[in-house]
Amino acid sequence: MDTIFEFLFKYRPILFQEGDFTFASTWPSLLVLGAVAAVTIPTLFTYGQARGDSRKGDRTVMAVIRLGLVAVLVFILFQPTLVLTSVVPQRNFVGILIDDSQSMRIPDEGGVSRADFIRTTFGAEGSELLTALSDKFALRFFRFSRDASRLNDMSELSYSGTATNLGNAMVRAQEELAGVPISGLVVVSDGADNSGEVLAESLLPLQAGGVPVYTIGLGEEELARDVQVSRVEMPRTVLVGTSLVVDVIVSHQGYSGRTVQLLVEDTGALLASEDVTFEGDGEPVVTRVRIHAEDAGPRVLRFRVAPQEGERVTENNVRDVLVDVVNDAEKILYFEGEPRWEVKFIRRAVSDDENLQVVVLQRTAESKFLRLDVDDADELAAGFPKTREELFRYRALILGSVEASFFTHDQLDMIADFVSQRGGGLLVLGGRNAFTQGGYQGTRLAEALPVFLDDELSTSAEPYYGELFVAPTRTGLTHPATQLGEDNSDAVEARWASLPPLTTLNPITRLKPGATGLLTGGPEQERDRQIVLAYHRYGRGKVIALPVQDSWIWQMHADISLEDQTHEVFWRQLLRWLTDGVPSQVAAQADRELVEPGQPVNLIVDVGDSAYVEVNDGNVVAMIRTPSGDTMTVPLDWDVEQDGHYEAGFPTTGPGLYEVSVNALRGADTIGAALTYVNVAPSDEEYFNASMRGATLRRVADQTGGIFYTPETVANLPEDISLTGAGVTLTEERDLWDMPILLILVLGLMAAEWGYRRKRGLI
Amino acid sequence: MPAWSRHRGYPFGPIRWKYSITDETLERIVRALFTSLGVVALIAMFAYPSIRTDGSAAPAATDGTSGATARPSEAPLSVVDKGAFATVGTRSFSELTRQGARISLESLARAPQTQMDGIPREFYFARLAYNGFGGFYGRGGSWATDYPKADQIFLSFIDRLLPNLDAYEREFVMQVNNPDVRRFPLLYALEVGRMSLTPPEIVGLRDYLLAGGFLIIDDFWGTREWQQFEYQMRQVLPDHQIVDLDIDHPIFTTFYEIDEIIQVPNVGQGVRGGRTYERDGIIPQVKGIHDENGRLMVIINWNTDLGDAWEWADDPYYPLKYSTYAYEMGVNFIVYAMSH
Incomplete structure (x- = not known):
């Protein structure tokens, strides 16, 4: 299109956009009018007089054609001109920013890599583009990947950068060229920015300085055929022996209908595999992989x-994720208001699990409590905890059948705070004194629950009793707490369908907004009548409701074989999930998951006292053990903006796992300690989402007043910069009278009149 | 004169036997009386058409099975006939508890009707009806000793001692080869010296215990009964040992602090005073059987009769010492079973 336009109008459209139109003729207006009249009037007169065989219509048509011809000639005589502002040759600078990251090595269509274009265009002596540019501008080259720096020689480009930070590169180049007239910046890149920074912010100084950015996009906007492991959603810390369900997002191009195998490996040993079937092009597939965390310690999966x-x-077919498998004993308090079989069977289910310590406090008679599995004689000696310090020692709380009036108002508040402030897990079991039947409506605990307590059946005076065949919801099919040790959704569904029914005294049917239902139950043919397992997040922690009274049926029922582990697995996974992600008094983590050798790591530590109130006057020190066995001590400083938040950076050298043990003191008292790991490894991040980001590059060009090019259109770049760029400029006039379109018009109009006459027989 | 001869009164004892009746003789007479009454009752039961609850006479069961085939769920169940227990399959809980009550009703002609309606309860004091030899008071089996009064009185006390426990107030009978027994994780069995389990009962009890059930054994005395019971348990749990429970075992402190094992005599001996043992069961012992993980599955009260102390706790002549101890043990058993 542009070529046709240029053929007809002599110049490319951009010149007409940028330039001002004017007539160069210096003739006085009156003379012009006179001349026009001198030509027009005789024309109209002669055509009006002529008779012959012509009718009036014929004469009008021919007069109009002739007048058009006259008008074109008059237009030409007035010397139409385009006035352009263009930069002064060799007086202005252009910064050329070349992407030096790994993604430039990716071969695109035809096997030509993105770096090849750079080599032939900017590397070779005498390349047309380079010559044209250097004719007009003083050129300054920069290379950029994670950082940007001046480039003196093309041979310095190694294409080994492991990240791309586009915004930073442009700002750096602008700073480097400060003080000299800049016509613009040329960015040669695939635009695959993975710095995580907001690009729009980096564009502000360029917009303010009036520096247009010309972008040259390399590579295909869509890789023709590619499979990519885009994302792995996995907790950073899990308890040893936990079954995890990890969300893995796999995307593809050009493999619709194909089934591939997703493998999970731990130092070469296969942990799990899952078939992934691709659908429509480019549609990411979310796959859920079940993994069992067997061995303790940090593992790179x-x-x-x-x-x-x-x-x-193929580099983007692999993703490594660090997970810390910890071998702690999670301490859970189970408070039960009456002798109940659930106590026996829950204890039995988790007794072999060394990572779960269920401390039972059971009210056997009025003011008489049975304590089981306590650490010492003092623990819970006075019954249910009365202070926050006492309650917050536990990581999770299970409430059985105990009426709300047992607790003081403060204790109910404390239980709610246990979840919202301390971040603990709360599991509320069904029973004759639980939920509505326990009089919890209107208490703070009711507010914390994921379900509403005002169901019609629940609030009626008649006691309710229902038998529940249980089924998982859609979420429940793939939730870690409801897998029952099965490894695919069909098996999970079948397993639930095979279990004998439970019973309930608490008809709970409505989830609160934002809550998630995992299990429902009801008569055999209507298993979704009421809620069996639901949860939501409440403040920092989570609350789970399980309004059934006899999950022990899954252990004792005659249809369940002695070898069957359903009840054990259900409770272990439920309690592990309950304590999952519960914060400790001291919590440490690195600010990002992936660190490259040599890059500094920022360590973030949150510190709270025994009531989980943030501590700002702590003395927090991190001891770092490098993979080579060296240790360093890094003191952390309180971040004044955020309570209880401490930060410090430390350098990394070689790749490997860095062990970070943090110790927090307040005066001479130890608040707590935390252990975390940082995986330092070369990154393949550049190969992910490695197609050319046309949209990003176009936006950069549009917002700064530049133009986006591809290798095919880049030949116009030198002239475009000189016309649209900033810097020292001069005015230039370009004649338009010799535009081919005008000659075509003259000849066309003459031919049209002749043709008309032939047709009408007037010759 | 050696002590034993005075008790036996024969052949060299004082001639006073003509004027006073010894305990043994009295027991023999009572037993004979009740046995004959039992025989008469049994004859009456089988010789006459059964009476339906709606009052109409049921067709005479000429072949002994027509009643069972007509309405299987209401099949008459005899606890005397070995292997005659109907396998009732898996039913809903409320249906089951009603059925459980009917089993006791229909199998025990003289048992009070206990129709359970309404909401099933958390705890049932379930008495184990097992097959055995040698009837007692003509009531079908040794399992029914003191039934149902002991259960009823016990439950009425439990209601006061463990007010938080949601317990069913009436007696309740289950057979261990009935799959529904799994709904009741605590069983009480007594007079186990006459226990003679059928193969289905052996399998049923083994699975029940290994799945998580708890069994209280009570009221059997002396070496011979021990041997019979031990022989039975070896068949049920061949790989598990019966061990003595020390007084520092948690079951003795779960609710009440019990610091001494005492011998609880039967009602006759208790009311009259004097010796407390029966046969050669002189020293009371509490033993147990644990599973692989050290969890107590069976608690065995040998040479003691807790059941009588429960049953006669309301008798002003029965010593408080024994009933107090028996109730403390009973409460501890329940609390322990429901939490361990």
Whole structure:
């Protein structure tokens, strides 16, 4: 289109956009009018007089054509001109920013890599583009990946950068060129920015300085055939022996209908595999992989899809994720208001699990409590905790059948705070004194529950009793707490369907907004009548409701074989999930998951006292053990903006796992300690989402007044910069009278009159 | 004169036997009387058409099975006939508890009707009806000793001692080869010296215990009864040992602090005073059987009769010492079973 336009109008459209139109003729207006009249009047007169065989219509048509011809000639005589502002040759600078990251090595269509374009265009002596640019501008080259720096020689480009930070590169180049007239910046990149920074912020100084950015996008906007492990959603810390359900997002291009295998490996040993079937092009598939965390310690798990045939980028088929498998005993308080079989069977289910310590406090008679599995004689000696310090020692709380009036108002508040402030897990079991039947409506605990307590049946005077065949909801099919040790959704569904019914005294049917239902139950043919398992987040923690009274049926029932582990697995996974993510008094983590060798790590530590009130006057020190065995001590400083928040950076050298043990003191008293790991490894991040980001590059160009090019259109770049760029400029006039379109018009009008006459027989 | 001869009164004892009746003789007479009454009752039961609850006479069961085939769920169940227990399958809880009550009703002609309606309860004091030899008071089996009064009185006391426990107030009978027994994780069995389990009962009891059930054994005396019971348990749990429970075992402190094992005599001996043992069961012992993980599955009260102390706790002549101890033990058993 542009070529046709240029053929007809002599110049490219951009010149007409940028330039001002004017007539160069210096003739006085009156003379012009006179001349026009001198030509027009005789024309109209002669055509009006002529008779012959012509009718009036014929004469009008021919007069109009002739007048048009006259008008074109008059237009030409007035010397139409385009006035352009263009930069002064060699007086202005252009910064050329070249992407030096790994993604430039990716071979695109035809096997030509993105770096090849750079080599032939900017590296080779005498390249047309380079010559044209250097004719007009003083050129300054920069290379950029994670950082940007001046480039003196093209041979310095190694294409080994492991990240791309586009915004930073442009700002740096602008700073480097400060003080000299800049016509613009040329960014040669695939635009795959993965710095995580907001690009719009980096554009502000360029917009303010009036520096247009010309972007040259390299690579295909969509890789023709590619499989990518885009994302792995996994907790950073899990309890040893826990079954995890990890969300893995796998995307693809060009492999619709194909089934590939997603493998999970731990230092070479296969942990799990899951089939992934691709659907429509580019549609990411969310796959849920079940993994059992067997061995304690930090593990780097590798999620991998084997390279497919025809795939050019295979580095993005693999993702490594660090998970810390801890071997702690999670202390859970189970408070039960009456002798109940659930106590026996829950204890029995988790007794073999060394990572769960269920401390039971059971009210056997009025003011008489049975304590089981306490650490010492003083623990819970006075019954249910009365202070926050006492309650917050536990990581989770299970409330059985105990009426609300047993607790003081403060204790109910404390239980709610246990979840919302301390971040503990709360599990509320069904029973004759639980939920509505326990008189919890209107208490703070009711507010914390994921379900409403005002069901019609629940609030009626008649006691309710229902038998529940249990079924998982859609979420429940893949939730870690409801897997029952099965490894696919069909098996999970079948397993639930095979279990004998439970009973309930608490008809709970309505979830609160934002709550998630995992299990429902009801008569055999209507298993979704009421809620069996639901949860939501409440403040920092989570609250789970399980309004049934006899999950022990899954252990004792005659249909359940002695070897069957349903009841054990259900309770272990439920309690592990209950304590999952519960914060400790001291919590440490690195500010990002992936660190490259040599990059500094920022360590973030949150510190709270025994009532989980943030501590700002703590003395927090991190001891770091590098993979080579060296240790360093890093003191952390309180971040004044956030209570209880401490930060410090430390350098990394070689790759490997860095062990970070944090110790927090207040005066001479120890508040707590935390252990975390940082995985330092070379990154393949550049190969993920490695297609050319046309949209990003276009936006950069549009917002700064530049233009977006591809290798095919880049030849116009030198002239475009000189016309649209900033810097020292001069005015230039370009004649338009010799535009081919005008000659075509003259000849066309003459031919049209002749043709009309022939047709009408007037010759 | 050696002590034993005075009790036996024969052949060299004082001639006073003509004027006073010894305990043994009295027991023999009572037993004979009740046995004959029992025989008469049994004959009456089988010789006459059964009476339906709606009052109409049921067709005479000429072949002994027509009643069972007509309405299987209401099949008459005899606890005397070995292997005659109907396998009732898996039913809903409320249906089951009603059925459980009917089993006791229909199998025990003289048992009070206990129709359970309404909401099932958390705790049932379930008495184990097992097969055995040698009837007692003609009531079908040794399992029914003191039934149902002991259960009823016990439950009425439990209601006061453990007010938080949601317990069913009436007696309740289950057979261990009935799959529904799994709904009741605590069983009480007594007079186990006459226990003679059928193969289905052996399997049923083994699975019940290994799945998580708890069994209280009570009221059997002396070496011979021990041997019979031990022989039975070896068949039920061949790989598990019967061990003595020390007084510092948690079951003795779960609710009440019990610091001494005492011998609880039967009602006759208790009311009259004097010796407390029966046969050669002189020293009371509490033993137990644990599973692989050290969890107590069976608690065995040997040479003692807690059941009588429960049953006669309301008798002003029965010594408070024994009933207090028996109730303390009973409460501890329940609380322990429901939490361990």
